[in-house]
Structure formats: structure tokens, C-alpha cells
Amino acid sequence: MRGKWIPAALAVVLAVAGAGAFWLLRRAPAPPPSQSPKPEQPVVNLAEANFPGTLRAQHVVDVEAGVSGTIESLEAGVGDEVYEGQLLARISSQLLEAERERALAAVEGARAKINSLEAAISAARLEASRTRADAARARREADQAERVFVRQRMLNQEGATPRLTFEKAQRDFQNAQAEFQSLDAMARQAEERVGELMRDLDLSQRIMNDKSKQLEDAQAHLAAAEIHAPVAGLVVARKGEVGGVVDPENRNLFRIAVNLSLLEAVIDPEPPLLARFRVGQPALIVAADVPGEGIAGQVKAVENNQVVVDFVSPTPLLKPGMRVQVRVRLN
Secondary structure, eight states, rough: HHHHHHHHHHHHHHHHHHHHHHHHHSSOOOOOOOOOOOOOOOOOOOOEEEEOOOEEEEEEEEEEEESSSEEEEEOTTTTTTTTTTOEEEEEHHHHHHHHHHHHHHHHHHHHHHHHHHHHHHHHHHHHHHHHHHHEEEEHHHHHHHHHHHHHHHHHHHHTTHHHHHHHHHHHHHHHHHHHHHHHHHHHHHHHHHHHHHHHHHHHHHHHHHHHHHHHHHHHHHHHHEEEEEEEEEEEEEEEEOOEEEEEETEEEEEEEEEEEEEEEEEEOOOOOHHHHHOOOEEEEEOOOOOOOOEEEEEEEETTTTTEEEEEESSTTTTTOOOEEEEEEEEE
């Protein structure tokens, strides 16, 4: 009986020991799986950053006032689209107005003198024509009287005519000759008067041309007081207000952006980041009004603590002055 109990007890002990070992094995953490060594990755010092920016045109045209004076009206403002030749502003100048009035008065005076001379020339020509006709008639009568006088003188010398008849023929010839000489002198004076008036008219016409040129210049100066757009585009800047003074040092009144598909985005990064920009770096312009991931551009310039990124706009929705986001991968 004792011989059977010992093997049974030994079996129980072994069973308990095995169960304990199994329980310990389940409680112990599993060893980490073996890993093969990873190859070393190169260190990359790249960071993509977003910067707020403002759009501006790559090409702009400054519009100057051609004269000094006071701004009378401003016909266009920032953000307005203008066409070539459109009126932008008017400048009032009392000096130019006075200059034009003087030139106009001089032209009118010269024109009045010319009209008077032309009337006088017409009258003088008529008088010269009349007196010349009278002189021609008197010449014919004097010639006729001379022929009668010569004949009567010959007859008188031969005793074939009474002396009284000869003396009458002589008086008639002398009177006819005197009348002709008087009328001929009057005709010459009338013709000389016509010549004088013609010379005065020529001088007055030259004066008239000079005064007309002065008036044209004065009117051109006044026309310069109207500022017109030299090109079609978008007004991106305007200086001055109505009633303000325009002088030689402050004549740039408008700035017009042209070729609006060629734009720039200007950003102002912090000084530590500014050194990480390089000309030619690719960039991406993201605008709320333009769907998609953005518009490709590149850094054009790094100057004056600013970075300029130029790009070609695919849509007219983008205009100078709009705010955008500029995404750049910095070195």
C-alpha cells in the first residue's frame, strides 16, 4: 500500500510544478523580435513655409500732370480700370487761363486789323481803278486836244485860221493836259495806297500767324491741364486730392498697371528667414479666388527686407493689391 502511494504523490508534485512553470512562462514578457539594422538616412534641412503676400503688377506706367496748378477734379480712383485716352483729372491754372485770354485777345485784334485792311484795300483798289479810268479818259482827251492844237497852230502860222480859234485850241489842250496830269497823279497815289495797304496786310498776316501760334501754345498748355490715360490698364495708385496743389516736385498723380497677367507677390519674411531665400527658388501662390493647389512662380528678387515672387496669372480674377499666400521651400 505504501509502495503505491509514493509514485502517486510524485506524480502530483510533478503536475503542480509543470503548471507553475506554464503560468510563469505566460506572465513573462515576450522577447523583442530581432530587427535588421536600418540604413542611415541623409539629413535634409528643408522646410516649407507659408507667407502672406500682396500682389502687384510687374509693369506699371506713371502718369504725370503736364502743368502746375490746383486739382480741379479727379475722374478715376485706385482699382478703376481705364482705357487709353480716358480723362483722369483736370488741373486748374489761373496763369494758363490768363495766358490764353491774352493770346486770344491778340489774335482777335490781329484778325480785326486784317479785316479792316482787306476792306481798305478793296476800297483803295476801287478808287485806283476809277482814277486810272479817269486818267485814261483825260489822256485820250488831251491827245485829241493836242492834235487840234497842233493843226490850229500850223493853220495860224499860215494865216489860214483866226487867231482866236488857235488860242482856244491852245487853251483846250493845256486844260486837257493839266486834267490828265492831275488824274494820273491821283491814280498813281491810289495805286501806291493799294501797295502800302498790301504791305500792311502782309505784315498783319505775319503778326496774326505769330499770335495764332501763341494761342495754340496756350491752348495746348490748357489741354495739358487735362490728364488722360496714356495706356489701358488698372489704376493702382493715385496721389493728391481735389483742391490740392500740383507743382514740379509733385506731378506723379496716377500709376497704371498694364499687362495684368504678369504679376508679382511681395512678402516680408522675418530677418532670420530672409537669408534662406535665393533668386530662382520655386514658389507657389495660393489665392482664395483661384481654385486648385496654387500657381507656380519663382523668387525674382530679395531686396529691402522683402522677397518678390513673380508668376503668370491664369485668370483675370487676380489683380494688384489682392492678398495671397506664398508657399516657398526654404534651404
